[in-house]
Amino acid sequence: MKKIFYPSIKETLYTGILDNGLEVTLLPKPDFHKTYGLFTTNYGSIDNEFVPLGQEDFTKVPDGIAHFLEHKLFEKEDEDVFQKFGRQGASSNAFTSFTRTSYLFSSTDNTLQNIQTLLDFVQDPYFTDESVNKEKGIIAQEIRMYQDDPNWRLYFGILNNLYPKHPLHIDIAGTEESITHITAEDLYLCYNTFYHPSNMNLFIVGNLEPEQLMTFIIENQAQKEFVPSQPIKRRFPVETPKEIIKEDRIELSVSRPKAIVGLKGLDTLPEDGFELLKYQTSLQLLLHLLFSDTSASYLEMYNDGLIDDSFSYEFTLDRSFHFADFSTDTNEPERFANQMINLILKSKDSPELTERNLNLAKRKMMGKHLQSLDSLEYIANQFSSMKFGETTLFDFAEVIDSIELKDVLEAQENFVRPDGLSRFFIYPKERA
Known part of the structure; x- marks a missing residue:
């Protein structure tokens, strides 16, 4: 077991990779009464075309199967x-995202018993055609619920524009039609491929003794048999900027129009984990400088009535995709989109991009990060999503500290391109 001490945040992490390939990470928090466990597989809704374990050819499974599983x-x-x-x-x-599926528990006692239950139930699948068919109706209701959510439709509307071929644009739960094709055999095929310990990680944080707990986990895994692992081969459609849908719109039962602008990043990203997290953080700082509620652009649009408190922006980076989106409720969706695109394209020359403003933004990000480390849930969930090679959540303070204005400008230069932009609108449905 490897022990890593992070002096800047005074945390000690214990990690190890078991004989079956399972990565285990333990973070003792002796001042906490609670323990939080997260068991994650590197498998999400976009992984619908792959080579199954023990086979040689690619197969395609129904959309929504990761969530169904x-x-x-x-x-x-x-x-x-x-x-x-x-x-x-x-x-x-439990929850399923585009790239991961996680199972979790939280407790104040019976820690070893709950960890055993977490490991055992995830590693012991039981699917029958009867139970699968019963579940289809339940998930179909969930899909319909999200289809009635205007903000959900707005988000997936821009994803469909930016990634018209990539499965990223498909609802994580799939469609009512796609889930009708899921069988118990399909579930076992996906489970055996993606739930192999070598494709999973276990993160436990809380009041724990690392040596004792690691021994307990090793003994639990030693009692189970797994076939030899093999590298997982995934396949995604090749997309070019020319295929981006520049604009689309729908009508829903909303009281005001909704608008969203999306910006798709290039596939070329830093390979080094530290540099990749630095690139992501540089762009997050860029968006904060340009569009936070203290920026000149935000205040101008707000005072002009172009946006309201619903305005938000987000940068997302994960395997096989990265993009930014900017959305609001507005009476002038077209003008909002035009204004946002203009601000994005001219962002390199923004007067907001100064050393002083960047230092203020870095201090704010650092403070929020350090405060969040008091949340066991935040630590466990972010550790999985912020792991880039050997670089993790606990290197984030060092990453923030390393960023200079030139890094923000270089990230902007790489990310902002006219051919990566798109916009999507939701208008109120006309009453008969």
Whole structure:
């Protein structure tokens, strides 16, 4: 087991890779009564075309299957996993994103028992055609619920514009039509490929003794048999900037129009983990300088009535994609989009990009980061999403400190391109 001490945040991390390939990370927090565990597989909604374990050819599975599989893992032949965690004094949940599926628990006692339950239920699949068909109706209702959410539709509207071929634009839960094709055999195919320990990581944070806990996890895994691992081969459609849909719109039952502008990044990114996190953070700082609620651009648009408190922006970077989006409710969606695109394209010359402003933004980001390290949930969830090679969440303070104005300008130069822009609108449905 490897021990890593981070002097800037006074945290000690314990990591190890077991014989079956499972990566285990333990973070002792002796001042906490609670323990939080997160068991994650590097498998999400976009992974719908791959070479199954033990095979040689690519196969394509129905959209939404990663989310469907997450639901079904909680159901066993003779028990309900949620109820079992409840009897052990723990709360449990799970979530599926574009690239990951995570299972979690939180408890103040019975820590070893709850960790064992977490490992055992995720590593013991039970699917039948009968239970799969029953679940389709439940997930179809969930899909319909999100289709009635205007903000969800706005977000996936811009994703469809930016990534018209890539599965990123498809709802994480799939479509009502796609899930009808999911079978128990499909679930086992995906499970056996992506839930191999070598494609998973276990993160435990809280009041724990690392040596004792690592021994317990090793013994748990030694009792189980896994086939030899093989590198997972995924395949995604090739897209060019010319295929970006520049504009689209729909009508929904909303009281005011909604507008969103998206900017798609190039596929060329730093290969080094530290530099990749630095690139991501530089762009997050750029957007903060340009569009936070203290920036001149924000105040001008707000005072002009072009945006309101619903305005938001976000930068997303993950394997096989990265993009930014800017959205608001507005009575003038076209003018908002034009204004945003103009500000984005001219962002390199913005008077907001100064050393003084950058230092203020860095201090704010650093303070928020250090404060968040008091949350076990934040640590566990962010550790998985911010792991770039050997660089992790606990290097984030060093990354922030290393960024200079030239790094922000270089990131801007790489990211902002006219051919990467798109816009999407939702207008109120006309009443008959």
